[in-house]
Amino acid sequence: MKKQLSKIALGVALLTAVTGFSQGDKIQPCNTYAAMEYYWKTTPGAKEKFDAAQADLQEKYLQAEKAKASGTNKTAAVQYTVPVVFHVLHKGGPENITDAQCISALNQMNSDYGRMNADTNTIFAPFKSLYINSDIKFMLAHKDPSGNCTSGIEHIYNLKTDWDQTGANSASYYSGICWDPTKYLNIIIVKQIIPTGTVTGGGTIVGYTHLPGQYAAGDLRDAIVYNNGFLSGTNARSLSHEAGHWFSLAHTFGNTNNPGVVCGSSAGGDGVSDTPDTKGNFSTCPASSTNTNYICTSPNPGNPNNYYQNVENIMDYSSCPKNFTSGQTTKMRTALASPTAGRSNIISAGNHIATDVDGLGNCTPIANFLPFLNSNISYSVCSGGSLVMKDFSYNAVITGYAWAADNGAVIAASTASTTSISFPNQGITTITLTVSNAQGSNVKVIQVMVLNGTAVITGNYMESFETPNVTPPNWSVGNPDAAVTWAQNTLSARNGVGSFYIDGSTDQFGQVDYLYMPVMDVVNNPNNIFTFSYAYARKTSAYMDKLVLQGSLDCGANWKDVVNLNAASMAANSGGVDPNPFIPGASQWVDVDVTQYPYWSDYMNTPSASFRFVFTEDPLNGNGNNIFLDAVNFTSPNGLNELTKIYKLNIFPNPSNGEVTIKFNLNDAATVGVNVVDVLGRDVLPATSANYGGGDQSIAINKNSTLSKGIYFVNLNINGTKLSKKLVIN
Numbered sequence: 268m269k270k271q272l273s274k275i276a277l278g279v280a281l282l283t284a285v286t287g288f289s290q291g292d293k294i295q296p297c298n299t300y301a302a303m304e305y306y307w308k309t310t311p312g313a314k315e316k317f318d319a320a321q322a323d324l325q326e327k328y329l330q331a332e333k334a335k336a337s338g339t340n341k342t343a344a345v346q347y348t349v350p351v352v353f354h355v356l357h358k359g360g361p362e363n364i365t366d367a368q369c370i371s372a373l374n375q376m377n378s379d380y381g382r383m384n385a386d387t388n389t390i391f392a393p394f395k396s397l398y399i400n401s402d403i404k405f406m407l408a409h410k411d412p413s414g415n416c417t418s419g420i421e422h423i424y425n426l427k428t429d430w431d432q433t434g435a436n437s438a439s440y441y442s443g444i445c446w447d448p449t450k451y452l453n454i455i456i457v458k459q460i461i462p463t464g465t466v467t468g469g470g471t472i473v474g475y476t477h478l479p480g481q482y483a484a485g486d487l488r489d490a491i492v493y494n495n496g497f498l499s500g501t502n503a504r505s506l507s508h509e510a511g512h513w514f515s516l517a518h519t520f521g522n523t524n525n526p527g528v529v530c531g532s533s534a535g536g537d538g539v540s541d542t543p544d545t546k547g548n549f550s551t552c553p554a555s556s557t558n559t560n561y562i563c564t565s566p567n568p569g570n571p572n573n574y575y576q577n578v579e580n581i582m583d584y585s586s587c588p589k590n591f592t593s594g595q596t597t598k599m600r601t602a603l604a605s606p607t608a609g610r611s612n613i614i615s616a617g618n619h620i621a622t623d624v625d626g627l628g629n630c631t632p633i634a635n636f637l638p639f640l641n642s643n644i645s646y647s648v649c650s651g652g653s654l655v656m657k658d659f660s661y662n663a664v665i666t667g668y669a670w671a672a673d674n675g676a677v678i679a680a681s682t683a684s685t686t687s688i689s690f691p692n693q694g695i696t697t698i699t700l701t702v703s704n705a706q707g708s709n710v711k712v713i714q715v716m717v718l719n720g721t722a723v724i725t726g727n728y729m730e731s732f733e734t735p736n737v738t739p740p741n742w743s744v745g746n747p748d749a750a751v752t753w754a755q756n757t758l759s760a761r762n763g764v765g766s767f768y769i770d771g772s773t774d775q776f777g778q779v780d781y782l783y784m785p786v787m788d789v790v791n792n793p794n795n796i797f798t799f800s801y802a803y804a805r806k807t808s809a810y811m812d813k814l815v816l817q818g819s820l821d822c823g824a825n826w827k828d829v830v831n832l833n834a835a836s837m838a839a840n841s842g843g844v845d846p847n848p849f850i851p852g853a854s855q856w857v858d859v860d861v862t863q864y865p866y867w868s869d870y871m872n873t874p875s876a877s878f879r880f881v882f883t884e885d886p887l888n889g890n891g892n893n894i895f896l897d898a899v900n901f902t903s904p905n906g907l908n909e910l911t912k913i914y915k916l917n918i919f920p921n922p923s924n925g926e927v928t929i930k931f932n933l934n935d936a937a938t939v940g941v942n943v944v945d946v947l948g949r950d951v952l953p954a955t956s957a958n959y960g961g962g963d964q965s966i967a968i969n970k971n972s973t974l975s976k977g978i979y980f981v982n983l984n985i986n987g988t989k990l991s992k993k994l995v996i997n
């Protein structure tokens with residue numbers, strides 16, 4: 268029907284939502300409008316741009332319909348070939364679906380668009396004749412954007428296999444996955460799409476995409492995101508539905524994700540001449556033309572077909588999608604011939620050569636594998652333990668596997684696709700998989716950290732990174748990308764002259780660098796104090812770098828965040844925003860007391876705790892600024908012990924931002940010395956000593972607020988007995 272979305276239509280959709288239109292566990296073919304509406308709400312001007320692009324396409328479509336009616340466009344349609352690439356996102360689990368499942372879905376799409384389905388004969392009579400071969404063909408691309416041979420089906424290890432409505436419009440989700448959408452139809456296969464936000468209908472969401480004009484040509488978000496559970500058989504008609512959107516089709520019930528609109532109301536508009544009024548059918552398929560659910564309540568005398576809904580239209584939400592109409596086909600072909608969002612380039616002869624859609628795709632395989640400990644991916648293992656290496660190579664049929672490893676690692680099956688490898692020796696161990704076929708070979712290398720589970724830190728410990736160009740004994744650097752990483756330097760230091768740092772100016776976006784500490788005995792150490800110091804500046808306020816201290820109780824098989832510092836808070840406390848390479852001054856170092864964080868308690872009762880510092884460069888912006896680390900300290904100047912209880916030592920307020928009272932109790936008169944030191948043991952207030960009588964006593968310190976923000980220790984010496992308590996100034 269010809270009507271377009273109006274304010275009334277939106278009102279109806281929202282009213283439907285608030286009056287409790289229940290969608291429960293129903294299958295929601297798509298979340299396209301919810302995703303687009305979310306973008307419009309959060310991006311000023313986006314809706315206007317989209318509407319203008321749609322109006323332009325609609326005008327072109329109406330001209331094409333007119334040409335068709337007047338008989339000037341009766342020649343056979345030129346085939347429009349759309350190069351397709353599937354990006355299967357996986358974490359090494361069953362969500363890493365097979366190539367065959369993608370190809371099966373592609374075949375279903377071609378059947379739907381080519382009118383080649385077995386069930387075409389069962390289409391309700393008024394609409395069977397409207398269903399024509401669209402001459403739109405989907406073909407796997409066989410060259411990637413760099414001109415390399417591709418099968419057209421990528422299998423990408425990606426922790427984000429669950430997408431959501433917010434992610435539909437978040438460039439970071441698509442970055443590193445999608446190829447130029449003016450050359451390829453990108454189909455991102457995800458494990459699930461989680462309904463979030465306020466404009467969603469709930470239920471199981473099968474996919475979403477963006478109509479042309481939502482984004483500028485070439486924007487990586489101009490892709491289809493699709494649930495991997497709906498690829499087989501006619502389930503893949505939901506993929507044809509999403510492609511319909513990508514070719515500019517609206518739902519037959521209008522521009523909304525909420526079917527059940529009023530028949531013949533303006534909510535039903537899809538701008539297509541031969542799709543009848545429809546209310547939209549959610550997960551239902553009325554059995555026959557006599558079923559009143561099949562009949563719209565506002566018959567249009569001018570068009571007898573308008574009396575019936577086209578329940579079986581692929582752009583409805585019914586459970587029996589079977590056809591497009593001739594008008595929808597014209598509209599899709601109009602969008603494909605239009606430069607809007609670069610669609611016309613997709614079908615150009617030049618692009619077919621660039622993407623090699625007619626090629627055979629006989630490629631060299633791309634090697635990939637992951638190390639597993641039990642069912643979890645683990646890049647760490649205790650010495651003497653073993654990991655299972657699972658093959659996730661793709662891009663071709665593989666005829667040869669060859670595993671190799673250094674550092675004395677023992678490979679169980681060096682030519683199998685999957686093998687166990689045992690690690691007798693601690694230290695970084697490099698594992699290599701070479702996959703090959705007649706076309707060539709490809710290599711994947713990873714590093715596994717083999718940790719000695721025996722604690723190295725068993726008493727007071729301070730690492731200040733003083734030895735030039737050396738990683739301290741029992742420390743290790745993990746550098747998966749083999750690019751810039753943690754290194755010793757003398758540019759700045761919290762104590763001494765050396766520290767560790769990452770040169771942010773050469774750190775690429777998204778890179779992760781690890782600095783592993785020696786294994787720590789926490790339970791047998793009375794000094795439950797764990798501090799470190801950092802300094803950091805943000806290159807611009809857009810940088811979302813982060814520094815995390817992670818802990819593990821099983822030689823790194825599982826890591827949990829203990830201290831998670833984001834760019835904004837780190838910069839605010841240290842070097843702020845600085846476009847130049849950051850060299851911290853003395854006042855820009857920040858002390859962190861790990862024991863103040865809730866997850867520290869997980870490690871207090873273990874004789875073997877592993878810790879590592881993880882710095883992650885902003886996922887979108889590389890070449891940021893420097894992060895420094897120093898004074899990793901597991902100690903306290905005088906020790907914390909039972910004496911503080913005996914003397915009822917209390918310090919308050921704590922944390923404080925000004926004067927602090929030290930309160931204690933003496934059985935008898937005594938000489939009491941007081942000094943206050945920082946985490947490096949340096950005096951920060953003048954030491955005092957005086958005689959006190961028996962009973963409760965108190966001493967005020969920091970009266971003039973001379974202590975700057977940080978962690979300190981208040982040390983008391985009572986007739987030679989030393990006790991200590993931590994003080995935080997904030």
Ligand SMILES: [Zn+2]
Pocket residue numbers: 296297298299508509512518
């Ligand atoms: Zn849809």
